[in-house]
Amino acid sequence: MVKVRLATPVLQENNEVARENRERFRKHGIFVLNLMSSPGSGKTSTLERTIGHLAGRLRMGVIEGDIYTTKDAERIEAHGVPVVQINTAGSCHLDARMIRPALEDFDLDALDLLIVENVGNLVCPAEFDLGEDARAAVLSVTEGNDKPMKYPLVFRQSEAVLINKVDLLPYTDCDISQLEKDLKLINPELQLFRVSARLDEGFGPWIEWLQKKVQEKKRGEPQAG
Amino acid sequence: MNGGKNMHELSLMESVVKQLRASAAENDIKKITRVLLVVGKMTMAVPDALQFAFEVLQKEDELIKDAVLEIREEPVRCECKDCGHLYEAPNYEFLCPSCSGPNVKIVGGRELYIDFYEGD
Numbered sequence: 530m531v532k533v534r535l536a537t538p539v540l541q542e543n544n545e546v547a548r549e550n551r552e553r554f555r556k557h558g559i560f561v562l563n564l565m566s567s568p569g570s571g572k573t574s575t576l577e578r579t580i581g582h583l584a585g586r587l588r589m590g591v592i593e594g595d596i597y598t599t600k601d602a603e604r605i606e607a608h609g610v611p612v613v614q615i616n617t618a619g620s621c622h623l624d625a626r627m628i629r630p631a632l633e634d635f636d637l638d639a640l641d642l643l644i645v646e647n648v649g650n651l652v653c654p655a656e657f658d659l660g661e662d663a664r665a666a667v668l669s670v671t672e673g674n675d676k677p678m679k680y681p682l683v684f685r686q687s688e689a690v691l692i693n694k695v696d697l698l699p700y701t702d703c704d705i706s707q708l709e710k711d712l713k714l715i716n717p718e719l720q721l722f723r724v725s726a727r728l729d730e731g732f733g734p735w736i737e738w739l740q741k742k743v744q745e746k747k748r749g750e751p752q753a754g
Numbered sequence: 755m756n757g758g759k760n761m762h763e764l765s766l767m768e769s770v771v772k773q774l775r776a777s778a779a780e781n782d783i784k785k786i787t788r789v790l791l792v793v794g795k796m797t798m799a800v801p802d803a804l805q806f807a808f809e810v811l812q813k814e815d816e817l818i819k820d821a822v823l824e825i826r827e828e829p830v831r832c833e834c835k836d837c838g839h840l841y842e843a844p845n846y847e848f849l850c851p852s853c854s855g856p857n858v859k860i861v862g863g864r865e866l867y868i869d870f871y872e873g874d
Binding site (some may be wrong): 536540 | 762765766769770772773777778781783787796797798799845846847848849856860866867868869870871872873874
């Protein structure tokens with residue numbers, strides 16, 4: 530009987546590809562955001578509003594992760610932004626290896642900002658580094674107050690959270706200040722933005738934050754991974 | 755193509771088996787009898803689902819067919835960068851319970867690796 534000690538991380542292979550992706554983004558000076566949320570939080574609507582606000586200000590591209598359909602990619606394409614669809618064919622998350630070939634379809638020198646819309650899921654995407662500069666999560670007030678405590682990893686690893694559907698607050702039992710308190714407990718440095726994608730409200734500070742991040746990347750300032 | 759992959763534990767377990775296979779080939783091991791996998795409580799991997807995924811993969815793999823998978827869970831552990839306090843945070847208390855500071859680093863609970871395996 531032989532005993533072999535390994536201690537190599539299971540995700541090492543993914544992390545190596547993520548590192549290569551990150552190096553590629555650095556060379557082109559692109560700020561890359563990994564956008565995560567549960568299904569139905571309004572992630573695509575939020576992204577559509579974001580594209581609208583950034584039109585003419587930043588050159589943007591989108592990678593759409595979806596399990597089977599191209600519905601989200603079609604919505605994004607209608608805004609005139611270059612978009613590449615990745616169908617994960619059943620897999621619940623994007624990984625770094627799926628991002629690499631998708632990059633071939635972009636003119637990377639013509640981009641300032643690349644947003645990767647991950648598969649709608651608060652669990653698995655949190656585990657996989659794609660090579661992004663930052664992560665952001667969309668959380669809607671209709672999902673209930675307990676999401677941060679149930680899925681802490683995604684919020685711990687995010688730099689920003691868009692709290693969506695605030696226009697529906699009067700019709701929910703959501704205590705938004707408690708929700709924000711819980712989020713800050715998990716990650717005191719989180720930037721929180723209250724928005725309504727439906728009414729296109731509250732996006733100003735979020736757009737400013739994104740622009741600041743893009744400028745920092747262009748100047749070559751270190752970004753949290 | 756990979757319709758069974760709607761559980762990320764299965765893709766994680768596939769990576770585990772891939773690492774086992776590479777290492778077993780290097781060490782001239784034909785049969786693995788025991789595997790110890792270390793899983794932090796703050797990885798989003800559920801031990802039962804990992805165990806199930808392993809059983810699924812075992813069926814089609816001579817190398818691990820008779821192997822026993824053991825999983826050791828590691829608690830979420832934090833260190834306060836301001837006061838040095840070390841503590842466990844089962845409910846994700848990321849504000850230091852000693853000095854209330856926010857400058858807390860997660861030092862345990864994110865593990866996901868094969869500690870060792872045994873075989874012949």
